[in-house]
Amino acid sequence: MSTTFNFADALLNWYDQFGRKDLPWQQSPTPYHVWLSEIMLQQTQVTTVIDYYLRFTRRFPGIRSLAQAKQDDVLAYWSGLGYYARARNLHKTAQIVVADFAGEMPKTLEQLIALPGIGRSTAGAILTLAYHQPFPILDGNVKRVLTRFDAISGWPGNKQVENKLWQRAEQLLPNRRIANYIQAQMDLGATLCTRSKPDCQNCPMQHHCQAFALGTPTAFPEKKPKKAVPQRQTHWLVLKNDQNEIYLEQRPQQGIWGGLWSFPEIDKAEDIDVLCRQRFHINITQHQPLPHLQHVFSHFKLAIHPHLLQCRAEGIADKDNGNWYKIEDSLTLGLPAPVKSFLQSFL
């Protein structure tokens, strides 16, 4: 007699042999650990996250210590990881959970999605990995596995395609071992059903995968339609006083690098000395343009032109969002990656 192929059973059997069980956040998968790791892993690879996760959990071992922290401190531990709204939302959510849920992550999809920074997929990961409730996730791994398994064409960023994927992810859910199953989906996508060189010969889905049958597994998922990224310019005012301190400002919460510390910025390098007198009430004694840095974002390129401006400290204005720092002290702040790298080269 013949039996129909069971996706979940095959995946779970594969997971028992080849799945990942040693990742830091798997050692004690509390709701806090699962949530934190899921946020860090949004658009960020596992190998990058591991060190950040270990440092972050040493400093903030639980949701209450995170809730009590200053946002500045949280951002400092996120510095270099990017997508800083994740850190700001993480902090906000910790405070909400402590205030409204007695410090315990909620257990329903609706309550989780209502929290800042948690969408349907992250909520699904928390519900499955921490609470063992049956929900689908749809991260990059699952999108890749499922678009191949069903040979689904179209870009997964397209709403129609995404809806189809959610539907399929839900349909394939097993009624047992849900946490292992969700982890297995991610493991399959991350270690075997990879973007460039999928190891189809060792895949438990090989004989049931539509993309493999077509002979073009890497044709799925379809690529995002690309568009040109604009090149922008900015100038950094690297103010340096007689005590060898540099001046840093905290950026507004909204926009790029929100809440992080950086140099005062201007669009055009006109009349810098005059501007410094007007805005900061200081006199520049020496102005040295430094070689420009090229920084690449996902949506634009930024040419940064630093201007080293030697000046006297007294009388500097708008101190409410700016401060003088010794360079070695500044490195413990929440700094954008190019600012940190620039300051380190200064030592």
Add this chain to the structure above:
DNA sequence: AAGGCGGGGTA
């Protein structure tokens, strides 16, 4: 539906 939002690994 489209765009904003980082930084780094990889081919």
Add this chain to the structure above:
DNA sequence: TACCCAGCCTT
């Protein structure tokens, strides 16, 4: 160099 990664939020 181009692509994309355990996505979410705003417009």
